[in-house]
Amino acid sequence: MSDVKYSTDHEWVRIEGDIAVVGITDHAQEQLGDVVFIDLPDVGAEMEKGGDAAVVESVKAASDVIAPLTGEVIEVNSALEDDPAKVNADAEGDGWFLKIKMSDTSELDGLMDADAYKAFVESEA
């Protein structure tokens, strides 16, 4: 079973060793509506937890994706360039955004598990 964690900014993080795969949650894509463009960072860029990681453009607005962890971007999901709607279809699978090589795994402790995130979403409603 893979270890998936969630941020209060509605990102999910799947841990694969010291690599974190990052995307936005299904709840987030539902709130955004139809995604039409994703501005992804360059591979090699340094992300700082709480800083800007990417921008998601829906028909109605542009929304910032906040970096949930600190580290170096080692891969981005370039399939989203041609098919940004993957984020709506499969936000927590094929619609992943980027992979970060974590520089401080203790930051994971600040993220939520699935049950805590579910409760968080309900508390925001």
Next chain:
Amino acid sequence: MSPDAPVDTHSDIQHTPLHDLHVSLGGKMVPFAGYSLPIQYPTGIITEHTHTRTDAGLFDVSHMGQAWLRAPGDVATVMERLVPGELQKLGSGRMRYTQLLNDDGCIIDDLMITKFAQDDGSDVLLLVVNGACKDGDFAHIADAVAGDAELELLPDRALMALQGPKAAAALGGLLPDVADMPFMSARKIEYELVDLIVSRCGYTGEDGFEISIPRTPAPVFAQRLLDQPGVAPIGLGARDSLRLEAGLCLYGNDIDTTTTPIEANLTWSIGKRRREEGGFPGAERILNEIANGPGRVLVGLTPEGRAPARNGAVIQSGDGREIGMVTSGSFGPTFGGPVAMGYVEAAASAEGTDVQLMVRGKSLPAKISPLPFVPHNYYRAPAK
């Protein structure tokens, strides 16, 4: 909805007569112009947008302001003091798009004016103005016509728009005889003892109608429209993307109290006689801009690639000089790519000109492009 569209942040958000219907249809309700309105339904903005272009979409526009203007004398002559549109020669049952202007010739609001003849031979005008502007508009009009005409507000009437190539057949299913109504014409129609005002116009670039109806029967009438073949409910999000593809201005974004109708490419809406005679607010400036050209002009913009440029993005010339600003921008689902409108210096406004749009600190290559982005599909009466 563009995030920059006028939003009233009053806590006392009002409900339109169709509010419960929106909620039952799964509409995602947001505050807009002081009302709770659906930004989208569960199918999403792109599906709603496309459905309106191929079939028919039903929009709740009850937040807009409706009013009668009556006068003991010629009401058109009185109203012409406030707008540059030709109203005196407007036929009965015909409508005009025009603008309320301030003394600088800038736009207080844009509106639709329909003329109806009364039994005694005199005319009345039906005014339909933007929801976010209606209180100010009506105060301005009442003040400006005081003593010569009287404004009767119609807060108890709902307004819905039915838009798309299947709109005529759908509305025709309830109201026979609307199918051959000319574009920009209106009729009073009684339907099951309810008085309707049906006009053939809209804000999507498609054929369609707007239906003014008293509050109480509005939900049943809306449901009957939704039961017609091809009709789906459409929210504010698709309303904005449809009007943008059609090159139609959104008040508060593309036009406001700092823009003139000439800058906004609305010169077509100013009648020949009005251009000769003036007699509307800011006429000196407007007539001068018609004769000599405005300093800046609203243009279409098509960014390369997929990234949209939105309201507020700076427009630069090819050599990096700031020449204007984007006023509306989004993704055009029918166009199949990002589209925008903005003002640029008139000298740099030629179609095909390469420009740069500044988005998040990066420059996005774009071209100045003809409007509309998607051809209008208005009803044309068959040739006789």
